[in-house]
Amino acid sequence: MRWEIDLEAGDSVGAARKALAIQRDPGSWATVFTVQGEHQGAARVATVDLDPEGLDLSGTGTPEVELTG
Template sequence: MEYTVTWKIELDVHDPVEAARKALAIQRNPGSWATVFTIHDGVQAVTVDLDPEHLDPSGGGEPKVALAA
C-alpha cells in the first residue's frame, strides 16, 4: 500500500530555503520531539503520534493513532 506522510511545523525565518534547512535540522536532531505525522492512504488520513507521552523522542514509544481532522 502507498502512503503520503506529512509533518508540519511553523517556523519564523527569512525565506523558503532557510525554512527547509531549519525543518531538516529539527527532524534529524536525535533529541527532537518531532514525532507527530499525518498519514494519507488515498481514502482517509490519520494522525500518528509516535511519542504521545513525551517519554522517548526517538519515536520508540507506544504510538497513538487517530483520524486526522
Template sequence: MNSYLVTWEIDIEADAPEEAARKALSIQRDPHSTATVFGVHSDGRYTEVDTAAVEHTEPSVAIQA
C-alpha cells in the same frame, strides 16, 4: 504493499524559502527534537502518528484516525 502520503508540517520564520527549508531539516534531523508527529494519508483516510509515542507505547496509543 500499500502506498502512503506522509506529511510533516512546521511553521518557521526565515528570510527566504531556502533558509526555512534548512531550519526545518535541522529540526527534523535533531535526535532530541519533539517534532515527531506525521500525517499519513491512504485510500481517502487520514491517520496522525506520533513516532515518539510509537517507540515507547503500544501503537494504538500513538495513532489517531
C-alpha cells in the same frame, strides 16, 4: 511521502535549512505526526502519536492513531 513543518523564515531557502536542522536534530522530541494518504481508494488523514505516554522518545512504543477523513 512528504514531511511538512510550519516555521517562519525570511525566504524559502532559509525555511528549508531550518527544517533540515530540525529533522536531523538527535535531541528532537517530535513524536506526533499528521499522515495523509489513500487507503482503499479514499483519502485518509491520520494523527499518529508515537509516544502518547511521554515515556519513550524513540517512537518504538505503542502508538496512538486517530483517523479522520
